[in-house]
Amino acid sequence: MILDLHPSDYLIYVVDSDKNQLSFLSDAFSKWGFQVKSFHDGDSALEVMKKGELPHVLFADLQMSGLSGVGLAKRAKEFSAEVEVVFMTTTPSVESAMEALRLGVHDYLLKPFEKMDDIRNVLFHVCE
Numbered sequence: 001m002i003l004d005l006h007p008s009d010y011l012i013y014v015v016d017s018d019k020n021q022l023s024f025l026s027d028a029f030s031k032w033g034f035q036v037k038s039f040h041d042g043d044s045a046l047e048v049m050k051k052g053e054l055p056h057v058l059f060a061d062l063q064m065s066g067l068s069g070v071g072l073a074k075r076a077k078e079f080s081a082e083v084e085v086v087f088m089t090t091t092p093s094v095e096s097a098m099e100a101l102r103l104g105v106h107d108y109l110l111k112p113f114e115k116m117d118d119i120r121n122v123l124f125h126v127c128e
Contacts, residue, residue, distance in 0.1 A: 056127065
């Protein structure tokens with residue numbers, strides 16, 4: 001139940017090569033009380049994970065230079081199956097949606113986001 005959720009107990013990684021989107025989501029998640037780390041590419045996020053700091057939730061853009069969102073999600077799940085993943089994309093496809101299902105991704109969101117309440121609900125739901 002959302003009322004029992006303590007956002008400060010959750011570390012969220014936001015990974016997006018779009019600097020505006022990255023800043024927008026990171027600021028919103030912080031405002032809602034979550035711990036947030038932002039990364040402009042999958043390789044940077046992976047380096048931190050390799051040091052043992054794993055997020056509770058990984059919000060990752062599907063298409064980034066270097067390590068893609070799918071590649072990052074696979075690696076995160078190798079470190080811990082408990083990492084919840086939410087994919088974001090401006091270019092949805094049946095193939096990427098099927099890959100998301102195979103990986104057990106919690107949600108697959110289309111950008112640009114229409115309502116921040118929807119993003120908030122996804123984040124709080126995944127943390128329940």
